[in-house]
Amino acid sequence: MKINLILLFIYLLFINVNKSQLIEITTSNTLSLSIENPNYSKNFISSYVNYCLIEYQILVFNNGGLGSYLSDFKTTSSIPSLLKSSNDNSTYLYSYNLQVQMDTSLIINLTLTSNNLVQTIYQLNQTCNNVLKENKVVELDVVPFVFNDGFYSLFPVKEEDNDLFLAISSQGDLVYTGFKNYFFMVWGADSTNQGKSLTDKWNRLLSFSNGKTLNITSRSYWDYFQENELPNQPSEISFYPSGLNSSNPMFTDFGSYNAPFVKVKIESEIIKPYFYLCFDFECTSLAPLKPIKGIKGNMTYVSYMFNQITEDYHNYSLSIANKYSITNSIIKTKFKRFKLPLLNINVLESKLQDNPIPLFSIAFNNTSPFKFTTTLYSFNYRNSIIGWPFGFLSGNNLNHTRSITFQKYIDSKEKTSFSFMTPYLGDGPPGLIIDSSENVVNNPPQMISYKFIRVQGFVFILSIDFTSINGIQYFAIDSSVSKSLDNLVKGDIYKGTFEIVIDAVFEYIKLVDTLNFQIYYKLGDIISFNPILRFENPLLLKSLDHTYFDDLWFSTNELDLIDKDNYIIAYINSSKMPQDLLLSSYILDVITQTSIDTNPIIYNSTLGLFTSKFIVKKNNIFGEIFFYFQHSLSGFFLNNAPNSTQLMVNSTVLDNEGPIFSKIETIGNETLLDLNNVNGVVGWNFTITDYLNGFDRGYIKVMGSLDSSTFNFNFTFNDFISGNKFEGVYQLLIPVSTPCSSQQYQIVYVELYDTNQILSKFEPYTGFSPLINPFMYLYENSEDGGYSLMTMVSVLCPSFPEDPSKPVLLSFTSSKSIIDVGLIDRSVTFTFEIIPSQSGIRKNQSPIIYMTSKRLESFECVSKLTDGSNITYAKYTCTTQLPLSFGYPGEIILSVYGIINNGGHYHGFSTVDLLSTSSKGYISTSMxxxxxxLTSNLKYYSDDKELTILGRSLSNINKVLIKDVDTESINQTLGIESISFYGSSGIKISNIIPNDKLFDVLVISNSTIESNKLRVSPVYFNLTPSNIEPPITPTPSTPTPSTPIPTNPPQPCPGKPMCGGEKQGYCSAVGTGCICVSPWIGLDCSSKVIIVPPPVINNTDPSVVIPTIPIDENSSISNELPEVLFKSLISLVSIREIDFNEKQVTNHIFDKWIYTPITELKNQYKTSVLNTNITATLEWFNTSTDIEFANQKLTMNPSTIKYTIEVTGEYKFANALNQLQLIMFASFESSKTNEICSNTQFGNTSTGDNSNFLKIQIDNHSLYGRFIKRAIIDGEFRSVSNKLLDSSLNSINSASSIQTYIAITVPQFKNQIIIDPDFSVLLDFNDASSNGATSICNNSSSDGLSTSQLVGIIIGSVAFLLVIIISITYN
Known part of the structure; x- marks a missing residue:
């Protein structure tokens, strides 16, 4: 089976639209050159550009011998730039850039001259061909696909046009080159919004700079679907705020860029219905349409209305469609922007100083109100974004002064500068230009050699040997990733070795020294001469196309995502792919695509296949999940693939919204504090709603409007004061007291996560514009936008004068004057003492000590008040652990900010302030x-036996310890034979016992040096590798294992002796509990299977009477034991429908059964509820028999009765979120009533059958039940859950009689449910009194009860209904 794959490029390929030819005009034996590493792709051609950009490297050779050198290199075009030369002047490397006009040829003379006046002249002919020489028409019959709210087409072109385009863009449309003869198009908004009906073709005419056009026509995305699948008109359109489209709308943003939005409900079986909310009439810019809730056929989407800059009325175009036509309407509204105050700066002072270390300091006053924004500081061409209180020297939020200190040092540039602004506002004053103190020579670092070490997937360790005259400062990968000196594994900053964890795909790396001299290395560049060494990753040179895949399939294709993740393994069979090929997979569903989680594809030598694990998150979108592979510089999607390569979600209810505030109540708003009321509490009650996934955790930050006093609240779903995780009330309280200043306490930041880690976020002062924020359903249509009404509480204080007086710094000390930032212990303690301001300090506020490096990296230490009993004295201290290599090489300067008094003012001390009080305002570093x-680990699944750890200095490790997080006991010790090494910065640990709980890893070197502990958080993965053969389409009678088999959590091994002793059982090495030796059974192996005669079958309902025979300790029949009658009744009471909160919707009680005998040992019972039929088949086993149910082998013990329960017919659910619950009743009573106890237990079994157990016990007799956590539902293996309902259904229990209700919850089904319970008679050695506080006893003491054996009944699997009368003669 061949798979048809289409390739999508990630990085532009080297397309040769530029034609070049190098000709030697004059020759010499002394000087020659060659063109190296030509690069046309980094500055690619667009349809509106009329030139080509080309970058060369030119290698010049000088063979003149001793004393000869290249004295001049001239061209008739741009000037070459020397990159490096050899020490003997024999080799030179230049970079050379050209810009060539379209449809022209450029002839360039390159002249080389030696110091002996020897010349060699070359001629370079460079041509830039136009990408389109004539008008072209492309007709696309392939249907576009949807990804990340956009439409995409992949299409072929003719062979002669295979280098037509590098990139084409026009009004939102983009066309990119793909692989070989394929092209990739992104459709713009107006291209898909042109027709009069959904199925009209799409068209885009792309114009080029030479006047030629490319006309692309495609089938509509909606043309792919049947008419009955096309969406109807929206059933509901709601605006938030609700008056947004009224006759006189006015809305103030709910925070900066938090625009109003529209919610649409559409009865659609298509993931992306036709719905456009455009910011202009031409619809060249449209709002994203995000699916948030619903099921196939009933979906809810949201789209926001981005606000304009002015406050004028704005018109939005809303286009919607039904199956037959498209309609357009205009929304007229008016926005009032939530405006942030701009900085209004007056620079007070700026200065440089050299003692005790070079520093630059600046002080400035800001007279505009401060609104909790961050500040971007730039100095020495480095940036740092920091929020309050950094730099705030004195004042309050109405008028404040800042004083900031940074380290000044010699720089590669003659001048440097300092500037600051509010990010995204650009409101700062002009930058200050600062002269460099010295002239320095350009001596950038040099790479001597390198090595790529592959770790896993696209993860590599790049080892670089370097030299640096000025000392290396850091590495950079491309423009965004900076690597500090924690990657230095050998030598020092002048000559050493870096090992950098790097993605295999990158554009360049950059080496930067302490003077900011830098050098770039791109793949293909020459890094050294004699011999020539190029910077290359060999694995990136291996190509891949669609013919490399012979087969691709998944462990399952049909996914059920209702309230559970699905665990998938992809299998790839290839006879062509190298085993070390770089290949990773991504799933691109609406839940996962924002994180772009990489799943490496690794060759499995045992299977002879490539495999990749990944998890499809619960409550996801319906339909096909898009799957993407990335290889080196390119990637590909599946196209027209067979069913085996499709991931199809058939059962799901989407929840993509995140937790939302459904109600907010203020507490103590406008609280008045006076002499009679000196203490108070203000805050909020938040009702957080997340009806399907459930709320997981949150963070809320509150700040004072006057003094920026800060309160941070972290909370989880367990912290509700009422409700549950689906809808719970959470309380946030702030204590207030006199003396104080009147102000508002305002919510300035919110993060709420659900159990699927979907985030709803609110940050009104950062310019961030989330589509989903927690307040979205509480928008108010008012002048204030409702913001102040919900997010602020006011405190009114007695008349109290402002207190601008500054505290006096008495002392500031550090526990270390020099710190080794390469050791495990990088802790430092700071202590400072002050005389507070006149009004005293706010004791519930914590000043922050800032540590700042030369690179403007900042690290915080939040202090604690250790002595504040006296109004005239306060002492603070804090201890922190510095990041690895922080501040090295050089000093770390210190400052203190955020000291708040009771008079509404804050204060701080800059580095210069600390130095002026004879305190040491900095710490020196070594490493x-x-x-x-140990720094991190790669993704570790709970069923893995190998763990990859990254860090530094790991090459001499010979022992690994794995420790329990809670007890710190060693769970496993592994030696050198279990360790594989990746340079000095990575190790792979093999033979790990799989674990789904947190654990700590510690390593020990040959010299017995221990590392730090690294905490590993396994990613739970519940699937045993299976389906390793290409799948065969199953017949209708073959169930499909669509969900993973539920697995019981680890359990302890009970019993004294443990597990009954070695003759009865032993403790599992993998933590599953006791493994019993036949015929023993139970959690502690204290129950024993016994033989009893077949029961008498009841012909009225599915109940049995098992005859009781007196049995002694050896399981032998005895006539001497007195008869004791035990009556056990087990029945199915009803089927009831429940909603997502497990509240009852309907309840159907069973009362009549139809009996049919099948054989002597097999009988059948039937009943019905509405259109649903229930059939129970009872079968007795006299001997031990193995059976299979839902792909799981089960052993029927002797004297076992098995129930096969089948529910058929179409049950009509009231809501798509509802489930079905079968209620089972079990009772157990004894004829003995004196000196007796009863007990009920329910939990997980330990026998490997992944079930629940129920044990109903009276005295020394019990009824024991197993409930398997899976069933066959509509031909698929699906999970079910079991729980006790005693508290809600009012069971009545006594010492001699006990009752219990059990609920078996099953997901929605279409046609059929099958379950297969069984029951066996056991002899048990425990009595009910052994369970202590959970037992119910009569007035006599339970301590004197008999300890003789117990006869019990074990119930296996998921029992829906049964009635058993047990008469047991036993003492």
């Missing part, structure tokens, strides 16, 4: 490079 340090 040890041979200390083993």
């Amino acid at each position: 040890t490079v041979d200390q083993p340090i």
